[in-house]
Amino acid sequence: MAEKPKEGTFVFEPATSSPVGSVLYNEHLKLTDKSHIAEFAGYLMPLWYSSIAEEHSAVRQRAGMFDCTHMGALEVAGPNAESFLDAVTTNNVRALQVGSAQYSYLLDAAGNILDDIIIYRREKEKFMVVVNASNEPKAKAYLAALNAGKAIIDLAKPDRRIKAAPVRDMRNTKSGPDCRVDIAVQGPSSPDVLCKLADTSVGQQLKNLKSFTFCQAKLASIDCIISRTGYTGAKVCFELFVHPKDAAKLWQKLIDAGALPCGLGARDSLRVEAGLPLYGHELAGPYNISPFEAGYGWAVKLDKEFFIGKSAMDKISKTYKMKVARLELSGEKGVRPVRQNDAIICDGICVGWILSSATAGTRQIAIVYMDKDVATEGNSVDVYYLARSESQVSKGRKQAVKKSEQINGDITGKVVSRFEKF
Amino acid sequence: MIPKELLYTKDHEWAKIEGDIAVIGITDHAQNQLGELTFVELPDVGKEIKQKGELAVVESSKAASDVYSPVTGKVIEANAKLEKNPEIVNDDCYGAGWICKIQITDKGVLQNLIDATQYEIYLKGL
Numbered sequence: 001m002a003e004k005p006k007e008g009t010f011v012f013e014p015a016t017s018s019p020v021g022s023v024l025y026n027e028h029l030k031l032t033d034k035s036h037i038a039e040f041a042g043y044l045m046p047l048w049y050s051s052i053a054e055e056h057s058a059v060r061q062r063a064g065m066f067d068c069t070h071m072g073a074l075e076v077a078g079p080n081a082e083s084f085l086d087a088v089t090t091n092n093v094r095a096l097q098v099g100s101a102q103y104s105y106l107l108d109a110a111g112n113i114l115d116d117i118i119i120y121r122r123e124k125e126k127f128m129v130v131v132n133a134s135n136e137p138k139a140k141a142y143l144a145a146l147n148a149g150k151a152i153i154d155l156a157k158p159d160r161r162i163k164a165a166p167v168r169d170m171r172n173t174k175s176g177p178d179c180r181v182d183i184a185v186q187g188p189s190s191p192d193v194l195c196k197l198a199d200t201s202v203g204q205q206l207k208n209l210k211s212f213t214f215c216q217a218k219l220a221s222i223d224c225i226i227s228r229t230g231y232t233g234a235k236v237c238f239e240l241f242v243h244p245k246d247a248a249k250l251w252q253k254l255i256d257a258g259a260l261p262c263g264l265g266a267r268d269s270l271r272v273e274a275g276l277p278l279y280g281h282e283l284a285g286p287y288n289i290s291p292f293e294a295g296y297g298w299a300v301k302l303d304k305e306f307f308i309g310k311s312a313m314d315k316i317s318k319t320y321k322m323k324v325a326r327l328e329l330s331g332e333k334g335v336r337p338v339r340q341n342d343a344i345i346c347d348g349i350c351v352g353w354i355l356s357s358a359t360a361g362t363r364q365i366a367i368v369y370m371d372k373d374v375a376t377e378g379n380s381v382d383v384y385y386l387a388r389s390e391s392q393v394s395k396g397r398k399q400a401v402k403k404s405e406q407i408n409g410d411i412t413g414k415v416v417s418r419f420e421k422f
Numbered sequence: 423m424i425p426k427e428l429l430y431t432k433d434h435e436w437a438k439i440e441g442d443i444a445v446i447g448i449t450d451h452a453q454n455q456l457g458e459l460t461f462v463e464l465p466d467v468g469k470e471i472k473q474k475g476e477l478a479v480v481e482s483s484k485a486a487s488d489v490y491s492p493v494t495g496k497v498i499e500a501n502a503k504l505e506k507n508p509e510i511v512n513d514d515c516y517g518a519g520w521i522c523k524i525q526i527t528d529k530g531v532l533q534n535l536i537d538a539t540q541y542e543i544y545l546k547g548l
Contacts, residue, residue: 359483391476
């Protein structure tokens with residue numbers, strides 16, 4: 001019998017359908033072999049074009065660009081938009097200025113993270129909410145349920161309601177004229193790339209754009225929302241939100257201007273190197289990791305009068321014992337790479353597990369979930385490799401290590417700062 | 423791209439039969455799917471292996487993949503260069519990137535392998 005979900009849990013059964021090409025699918029086929037394209041969150045997306053290492057280094061040294069047209073973009077508008085989003089998300093929407101963006105969480109009443117999101121305030125009463133591709137159907141269904149008064153928002157006050165605010169899928173060209181999909185341009189020379197496509201005045205505006213702010217301007221005569229946001233850890237980074245019909249044209253212009261197309265492989269290795277969380281790995285997921293453990297307690301405003309999931313967050317903020325940390329290990333050729341679920345060992349005892357890992361140059365970076373009291377920067381910890389094959393199992397290598405189990409590690413790493421900027 | 427003189431498995435290993443000895447490696451399709459290799463776990467010399475038995479593990483930063491033996495026999499040599507330079511498999515999978523040599527003890531099972539033409543057709547169907 002299935003376990004009954006905690007009270008206040010938003011239950012969502014995703015529809016199954018075969019994957020579709022992203023808006024830029026034909027562009028990818030021009031650049032890479034079909035064997036480098038794989039399904040991700042219902043879309044056929046490029047894993048890499050040249051190589052993960054080359055694309056990773058392009059973003060660190062120059063400028064890389066990513067097809068993020070699979071990311072969800074929802075518009076919440078109208079007189080109730082601000083109060084609706086302020087109640088539905090954890091960060092302070094009332095304090096968000098027009099032209100600024102804010103990292104936040106969508107929780108249900110039980111405190112489960114439904115998604116981590118970025119909210120862009122375009123006008124006083126018009127917001128764009130960017131959600132993960134893998135969570136988009138769930139996020140849409142949840143907002144619709146809230147608007148219909150069909151989801152519990154407060155366990156202590158079951159009759160509590162929020163004033164509805166219309167939600168529009170901005171990627172759907174049938175939803176209205178103002179449609180948007182995301183193309184990210186990231187890395188130190190990304191301003192040069194964009195300036196080649198912009199008027200002088202727009203170029204100046206882009207150079208002055210601060211982190212987590214945005215403007216609306218033309219690049220190569222294409223109307224864009226240009227925001228200083230990203231998912232690579234680059235200090236200089238942009239996301240361009242354009243009409244789907246213009247996406248392929250802009251993509252080609254960006255290539256001509258010097259941006260290197262990068263696939264999902266580099267997107268993952270860059271975000272891991274920077275310590276950025278991925279929903280399902282460093283947030284929620286099998287370990288049910290909270291924003292506080294992930295290092296994003298600042299995005300959960302417990303001093304707000306109300307938001308959905310607040311009582312659960314209140315409790316977790318005072319009781320959590322483990323946290324997400326970043327680990328650096330040798331990534332020289334010939335060193336066996338660490339992998340998800342490999343055990344973190346401190347003084348011969350398992351204190352946690354690897355959530356994600358990546359090779360960056362000659363080092364490996366792992367994002368790990370481990371005991372808070374030993375996750376101090378500079379601490380040495382070991383990693384135990386779980387069995388990678390049946391023959392290793394038959395030689396005695398374990399397939400899982402439990403918390404507090406006594407075991408010796410195989411490779412030593414060092415806890416480094418939670419995040420790194422490049 | 424697919425050398426004519428080799429035999430293949432549907433798991434993307436190749437075998438070059440030289441009398442009683444088989445040289446074993448992974449195909450271009452396999453190395454391309456894995457991306458840049460960062461680690462190869464070589465079999466111990468002397469290991470006795472059956473066809474389809476686990477022979478080696480190749481790992482990139484994205485995936486770990488088992489290499490299954492195309493033949494039945496005993497490992498007589500492993501390509502130690504791959505320990506320090508696993509990327510040789512990416513650069514030259516049918517040549518310098520060979521994984522090991524096996525003394526074949528049962529030639530009968532070679533009939534389970536497919537030739538270059540069959541392998542090419544198989545790849546197209548994937």
